[in-house]
Amino acid sequence: MQLHLEHTLLHMEVRAHVAQQVFTLELADDFWFPDVEPVLQMLREQFGVEAVVRECVSEDPVTYLLDSIDELPEWYDEVLRWIGKHVTATGPWVQVKAWGLSDVLRIPTAAGDVYFKALSQASNDPGALPFLFAHEPRFLQRASADRPGEVPAPIAIDESRRWLLLPDLGTPLGQETDVVLWIDAVRNHARLQRSYAGDPDRLLDYSCADRRLAVLDTALDRFLEPNKLTRRLSPDDLAKLPDRAKQLREAIAELAEIGVPETLLHGDLHPRNLAVRDGKVLAFDWTDAALAHPFLDLVTFVEKRSPLSADPRVRDAYLAEWEEYATPSELRRAVHLAEELGALYQTITYLHLIDHVTGPSRTSLLRGGDVWTQKLLT
Incomplete structure (x- = not known):
């Protein structure tokens, strides 16, 4: 039974070779089930049990199936x-x-x-x-x-x-308060992107997904059909889709005309996926690497929890690296268009990933997809 206290209770099953045991641990309300290290640490400290997570089988209550460290798969x-x-x-x-x-x-x-x-x-x-x-x-x-x-x-x-x-690549950029580090991070990322601007075939050979604007336009067709995310929309939101799709297609065409080349995209470039060591910033977690419009990385980079990510000095440093392709005003317009299309891009990402997972992982991705779908419609 789940008890409703001021903290979240995590019920964890341990299946060992002797018998089944159930342990209850208390963690913060904002705990996210994939981050299992604190769970395993508390299990060790409070119960003397050494284990690893085999899978999470429920989010409500959070329930893990564990393997004893002595009986690992x-x-x-x-x-x-x-x-x-x-x-x-x-x-x-x-x-x-x-x-x-x-x-x-x-x-x-x-x-x-x-x-x-x-x-x-x-x-x-x-x-x-x-x-x-x-x-x-x-x-x-x-x-x-x-x-x-x-x-x-x-x-x-x-x-x-x-x-x-x-x-180990260092500490997350999101923990840094020196704007110079943030400026260096986006400037170097832009230079990395530009270095591949004339070599899209190389990125495809590296297994980057082809998600250029033309592909995004085609993917929009899938989103207009009944799917796992649109079925969760209200009738009023569903009715908005045709007009919104027309606006997004117009944004795709306008962004393409500005002339910034499509190149390397990280795809999930938020401040916790950038690490700082010895004053140097590197992006990691390149699971979403793609050939796409580079400005789409700004959509995930700018976030409320990290005020410096939205600092105009940071944005301007990034855009300055692209001035050979467009005027400053055109580049600012491109950022606006990328913000609009970024919600579509991320929604399509979530729609794709949902098809490949089950259980709580699927539920978590559905929630993420819902968030991006709502942003797409507003």
């Missing part, structure tokens, strides 16, 4: 052998994240922490977009080789198994 043996070929651990590893899109472990080494990431597999449907969370290892290996120091260089990858080993 064979998958972990394979993972730990692979990690051991590339780094030497100096202490116990920790599960950091687990949900339908990825599983993340942290491993201490003499050179600092490293992170193992296992990504979800690609869709079996050849007509679908490349599954965005499946190709990050290939992208980082290739991009870091020809743009050293501009994207994180993996310690190792296993492309066929979608495994990735990365060094």
Whole structure:
């Protein structure tokens, strides 16, 4: 039974080889179920139980199916052998994240922490977009080789198994209060994007999804059909879709005419996906990497919780890198259009990912899709 207290109660099932045990833990109300490290830490400290999350089976109440550290699935043996070929651990590893899109472990080494990431597999449907969370290892290996120091260089990858080993990249940009770091972050990101502007085929070879404006226009057709997100709209909102689609098509055409080239897009460039180490900022979590209009990255970058992300000095520093393609006024107009189209872009992303997960992961993505759909309609 779930008890309604001033904090969220998390009911967690542990299935070990002896018997089933159930533990109840108390965490903050804003806890997000994929971030499993604090759950496992509390389980260890309060009950002396060492375990890993196999899956989250419910969000209300939050319920995990766990594996005892002494009875781990064979998958972990394979993972730990692979990690051991590339780094030497100096202490116990920790599960950091687990949900339908990825599983993340942290491993201490003499050179600092490293992170193992296992990504979800690609869709079996050849007509679908490349599954965005499946190709990050290939992208980082290739991009870091020809743009050293501009994207994180993996310690190792296993492309066929979608495994990735990365060094600790530092602290999130969102925690920084020096506007100079924020300016450097967007300026360097723009320069990285521009460096690929004349080489779209290279990005496609790196497994970036083709999500250029023409593709986005076609994807709009799918959104106008009954789907998992539009079925959740009210009748009034559904009635807005045809007119809104016409406006979005006009925005696509206008943005294309401004002339900023389509190139590398991070796809989820928010301040917690940028890390600062020794004064240098690098974007990580390139699971959504695509060939698209670069200004769409500003849509996720600017957020209420990080006031500096909306600082005009930061925006202007980013736009200054694109002045060879358009006038300052045209670039500001392009940002406005990208903000409008960014909601469509993200909605299509969520609509795609929903098809590839189940359970609480699917429910979480549906909520995210609902948020972007509402932004699209306003």
